[in-house]
Amino acid sequence: GAVVSQHPSWVICKSGTSVKIECRSLDFQATTMFWYRQFPKQSLMLMATSNEGSKATYEQGVEKDKFLINHASLTLSTLTVTSAHPEDSSFYICSARSPGLAYEQYFGPGTRLTVT
Amino acid sequence: GQQLNQSPQSMFIQEGEDVSMNCTSSSIFNTWLWYKQDPGEGPVLLIALYKAGELTSNGRLTAQFGITRKDSFLNISASIPSDVGIYFCAGQRGGNTPLVFGKGTRLSVIA
Numbered sequence: 001g002a003v004v005s006q007h008p009s010w011v012i013c014k015s016g017t018s019v020k021i022e023c024r025s026l027d028f029q030a031t032t033m034f035w036y037r038q039f040p041k042q043s044l045m046l047m048a049t050s051n052e053g054s055k056a057t058y059e060q061g062v063e064k065d066k067f068l069i070n071h072a073s074l075t076l077s078t079l080t081v082t083s084a085h086p087e088d089s090s091f092y093i094c095s096a097r098s099p100g101l102a103y104e105q106y107f108g109p110g111t112r113l114t115v116t
Numbered sequence: 117g118q119q120l121n122q123s124p125q126s127m128f129i130q131e132g133e134d135v136s137m138n139c140t141s142s143s144i145f146n147t148w149l150w151y152k153q154d155p156g157e158g159p160v161l162l163i164a165l166y167k168a169g170e171l172t173s174n175g176r177l178t179a180q181f182g183i184t185r186k187d188s189f190l191n192i193s194a195s196i197p198s199d200v201g202i203y204f205c206a207g208q209r210g211g212n213t214p215l216v217f218g219k220g221t222r223l224s225v226i227a
Contacts, residue, residue, distance in 0.1 A: 093159075103208070
């Protein structure tokens, strides 16, 4: 139980284009989903917290107009990187949490984004 | 943002040896979690701790929630090659608050 999937697992895009990453909780309803960014050999950096049906809360320094987050249902959240630049290249990981799972947080497998 | 103090940063051990790593914080957490991350993958939850003083095992892994609520340790007994990876501690203050992560301990096991 408590499986989170992400799609795609890796993506290459050109500068200036937009990329959408999906995060799904497969066997539970996630009241809250989180989006993280991870640079090589570093810890996870929280980008934003999203609750189903409401606007995401972004961490300081994260541009909400660049990283659009939509949590449309209890099993799906999307992160769209708009007008991507090479410096947006990174490993993006989502996680999901449910009160029914004692608020334990389960992570997706990550999406490797490369912007050329 | 705040991060937990996790040590050691990296470890090289022989297969079969026991491993210990810990996390400390200047503030209290109500939940401590330990994750393992393999290269190119997302973190996988190993152990979750909910009560101060709690000692919990998961196979060869044992973790404890410090009595002051400001620290936690993870022990791995009789290490094997597949234990290689990065181990992260994470603290949560309560309810639906975000996790605060340590910087990770990179474990290498020499066969």
